[in-house]
Amino acid sequence: MFNGKEISWKHIKGVYDHTIKHATAQATKLTKRHIWLTSWSKMRVDLAEHTISKEVEDALASIDELKKISEGTREFSKYSRKYRQIMHSKISFQSLEDPRINTLKEIYNWFVDGNKQKKDPKEWISSQCQFDLILSINGFLGMINYFLKKYPGSMIQPRRISQDMLEGLFGNIRELGGDSSTHTLKSYGHALNKYQVTALVSSEVKSINYGKADSTRAGITTLERRDYRKDKKISVKNDENITDQKHFIRLAQLSSLSSNVFKNLLADNLIMGRIEIPLESHDEHVNQENVRIAFFQKERCNLIETILYQDSIDKLLHKWQDIIKKMASEAIPKKTGIQWLASWSSHLEIYLNNYQCSGIWYQDFLSITNLNDSPTQRLIAYLLLQNVIKLTFSKKTTPNSIHTHFLADSYLEPEKILVLEPAEALKFSYIIGWVIYKLTKSDKIIRSHPKFDIIRAHLMILSSEQVVYEKDVRSQTTNVVPGQDFLKFMYKMESLIILLFEKHKELGPNILHYINNSLMCNSLLLGAFNALLNISSQMLSIHEPEKQELKDDAKNFLYERIISIYMKSRQKSWRKFNDLIPEKGTSSLRENLKAMRNDIQNSSKTSKTKNTHTLMKKSNVPKDPILALVQLQIWAKLDGAEEEFSKMFLVSELQWLLWAFGDKARYKKKKSLIFLILDHLKKETPFSNEAISKGQIFVE
Helix, strand or coil: CECCECCCHHHHHHHHHHHHHCCCCCCCCCCHHHHCCCCCHHHCHHHHHHHCCHHHHHHHHHCHHHHCCCHHHHHHHHHHHHHHHHHCCCCCECCCCCHHHHHHHHHHHHHHHHHHHCCCHHHCCCHHHHHHHHHHHHHHHHHHHHHHHHCCCCCECHHHCCCHHHHHHHHHHHHCCCCCCCCCHHHHHHHHHHHHHHCCCCCEEEECCCEEEECCCCCCCEEECCCCCCCCCCCCCHHHHHHHHHCHHHHHHCCHHHHHHHHHHHCCCCCCCCCCCCCCCCCHHHHHHHHHHHHHHHHHHHHHHHHHCCCHHHHHHHHHHHHHHHHHHHCCCCCCCCCHHHHHHHHHHHHHHHHHHHCHHHHHHHHHHCCCCCHHHHHHHHHHHHHHHHHHCCCCCCHHHCCHHHCCCCCCCCCCCCCCCHHHHHHHHHHHHHHHHHHHHHCHHHHCCCCHHHHHHHHHHCEEEEEEEECCCCEEEEEEEECHHHHHHHHHHHHHHHHHHHHHHHHHHHHHHHHHHHHHHCHHHHHHHHHHHHHHHHHHHHHCCCCCCCCHHHHHHHHHHHHHHHHHHCHHHHCCCCCCCCCCCHHHHHHHHHHHHHHHHHHHHHHHHHHHHHHCCHHHCCCCHHHHHHHHHHHHCCCCHHHHHHHHCCHHHHHHHHHHCCCCCCCCCHHHHHHHHHHHHHCCCCCCHHHHHCCCCCCC
């Protein structure tokens, strides 16, 4: 509570429920994993950031049912969001006149006032959280005041004044163990081995979330954090293409598995030694280290090329794959419950870690390749095994594997183009803007394309950017507004998708594959896309004549990325088709499905008991014995009747009811009396004539 205004989680849940039920609701990032939290998801910073975002705050203010009752929640969300924006900002503090200092003081005063107003510990955040929050603001403001006065002209970057750097390093080590939230002794040893192997290359520990942490003189040379959840394409440069062409004939002779394994190795800059090393340094030790690194790079490259041309390597990779498939089969639990997939993945991870730690695979590698044991050979063998594991469980499909019944007529055309209401049209425009933003700035797959600069120019000319600047926290948000030509094309795509959904009853959960394949092969939609690029080319010839037109391969690549990203962004509005379309974030349901069901069951039970508790009162019992008996028989069938009877009636009253049933048992404990009385009420035993003749209940 703050100034009598409630701060409640149910308001956030109300936004999620409203978004699910109404197609025209304001777009937010709330999903099931944001609402039904587990002990694991509670620690995820990205979920908290989405929950207190400006979009959720605006949605609370726009929903009629929540507008008046959510003022306290909106204020809490606003000040929490501003605190995170300031403390994680890259913009440095350079003077005491920075407006963010006043904003931090305002946040401090708001949380202090809220803590003073609480009458119960549950009416505010925990005392530990309050203490840490106030301490961090006071300490940061004091540090700024001290340094900027003593050292004028200095700069302080807020995002580096925290333990996030250390957390980032721990996250790197933890993720090296694969998809595991907790490490066993064996898995930690396995991750540590990988860490030591990877740490032989440069002098930084890189982290996607927390920037760079300098680790000079710490025994660490390079470690790059990778996202094992997503299959990201690697940037391919001209010199890499030359390497692929060099081994093209040999790769064509290998099986599909072996060919893909070696393609991944040959395309990896780190493995193949395509990294820049300084030629010379003022430090002799650094020069020696650089020479040593160059030697290891050359040794790895030569060893991979030698193994590639050995005939026995193909059999070895297939042998490893058969062993991995057998492990996956043995890891399936005997009893398949609700969370069998989580149990299977956990068991499989243990099997794989044990197999990798055993070293059996390395002995097979040495015996087949007839090579002597060395650290470099063990590293190459390990990289081969990792690629086999990755490709064994990958979900990649080629055009030849697309089933014909998962493909619609290539000339299918909707009769009418979709027309949306103003509110839903605004939301549709927001989503299309997000698609363009993803394509131009954050999608790593499209950014790795050699013609990305030209692709980006075509997309930017078909849209515009709107920058929203918040002065008090010195942050800006860039919203992409799609142009009418791009919107027109996306309306055609959406109309075609709605038409393709007519087969949802026939195809069931495979409907998304059917739609994706049909969009890729639809001639009319491809024609509209080419017409759109012709418009962008004409516009570029006026504003940026140096930009070239896109070739067919680049056009097809961009077309595929637009469809792929759009299919992920619009799933929520397609869920009306028998709930066949999973919500974004459903992969986490193996973690929180049980918690969600328990929450629903508990909420339904509490709502029922609350209603029954308000009705179960002694004052509501009729005085007439016959009518009183009917009322008590109804209450006896409700949940929690035993507890409520114990609260309502005295021992003497319970003894009277037992006497009225003609039961001569003489008990003085409530528990025994209530058990017998409820048994009579459920059996619908009538009152005796003597009890009815009294004319009033509980009369001696």
